[in-house]
Amino acid sequence: MYNAHQLLVRSLQMHSRLAREDVRHISSLPHDVREFQPGEDFIRQGEVPKVAALVVSGLVGRYHLLGNGRRQYVSFHIAGDLPDVQALFLREMDHSVCAIGPAIVAFVPHRMLMRAFTRRPSLGFAIWRETLIDAAIFREAITNNGARSTVAGMAHLFCELFYRAREAGLNDGMTWDFPVSLTQLGETLGMAIATVYRTLQELRATSTVDFREGKLVIKAWARLAKIGEFDPGYLHAKDPLDSSS
């Protein structure tokens, strides 16, 4: 699973049909691979990247930094994701990207991607679609932070991430490595840490899910999905997890 090209192909095939020619172009993309420690930034708000990141393994997060030093995570990304492709077209980063757990990331020059898109429009469309799914994930996060209760919001986040990890084949049965701290969870869901903890307790009490020591364990998927009002449609993937299990 450590071949960046294969990873990207598999990830795009989650939602898009790739022609053999597309795959060939992906396979010819040059890239550097680097490793990052938890908490380490690899792109900062305000920078103008010349390369696009592909998560090869581990977990990374995108976040806004506010005036008062407060942090708001806007999304998390797993192997196969492209957490900053938008910089291909937007130049200046409006947010930072950091490793959450230890992470391996491949960097592909923008020039090469653009060239591939021009030659293979269908490849560009696949990555465009990827960015559109990201946008759908953002929309869902708006709703999470605006309209859902703390319990539902947390349940929804757990569902989404578990589902995406499952899709990417990164789960160990019903458990998944999710190395965030409670503080980071709070910075994602807009809760104070004490509230995160109490909400977590409340969720544990439902026996649908457990999260501790960086491990997410799903115990009753269907009920958890119900609590979080999670409907995976917005992820636009082939369903890896039947809602009735």
Add this chain to the structure above:
Amino acid sequence: MYNAHQLLVRSLQMHSRLAREDVRHISSLPHDVREFQPGEDFIRQGEVPKVAALVVSGLVGRYHLLGNGRRQYVSFHIAGDLPDVQALFLREMDHSVCAIGPAIVAFVPHRMLMRAFTRRPSLGFAIWRETLIDAAIFREAITNNGARSTVAGMAHLFCELFYRAREAGLNDGMTWDFPVSLTQLGETLGMAIATVYRTLQELRATSTVDFREGKLVIKAWARLAKIGEFDPGYLHAKDPLDSSS
């Protein structure tokens, strides 16, 4: 300003360079124009559109509908915006789109857009960029609902919309038509209506902005931007409003 083609060209030129050939392709796009009353949906969650909407005039909003009937607006769109282009690549809508005030909307068949993209990749890139700016707007809304105070969140929303309207040349000096109800503002910012009203009063007290009867009046842009921590970088436009005014 009622020519849909010109409108789209101008809107894309806000952030992208279009070749004469791109403009020609836009000008040849067939489209239907329809008018909608406030509150009227024109695309619903779950549908699979075959046409893409272009706002010609008025205001439209995208929103999630929750299980309990609650509504969460995720974004607003003005003349020149494409509030559902993502459906080109995502098939099923994960949200609905409705008119907020009276709105005129042009509909362009997906097929025609796709054909234009294949012939003119640069035109596709321009619209891709548009969707990426949308995503940046979503990210900002996550932060608004998660990390900012009620006052800052409302100020930020006002700044963003006023700024975008200004960009599009839709303002009358320092006032802009923004025909939302307080209820809808609440469904955008994740506040109860009483809180919306009190937050509004608080903002009025700063003499930086007023909003009543569907009109947004900016009285002190720089101070308002400061209250809302508004930095327009994420909109990726040529600056239509100097922050020192």
Add this chain to the structure above:
DNA sequence: CGATGCTTTGAGGGATATCAAGAGGGGTGG
């Protein structure tokens, strides 16, 4: 002119932020 929907305002209670402090674990340096 009654009905409807939006705005305005008050009162009260509940949820969550804030503050505080202890427990546990892992790493570091003496």
Add this chain to the structure above:
DNA sequence: CCACCCCTCTTGATATCCCTCAAAGCATCG
């Protein structure tokens, strides 16, 4: 190898913000 430190998790107490409920004022519209 032990002691200390730091970081995260855990928990309690308190304060405050905001939601909910309620109702009146006002405009629009049939």
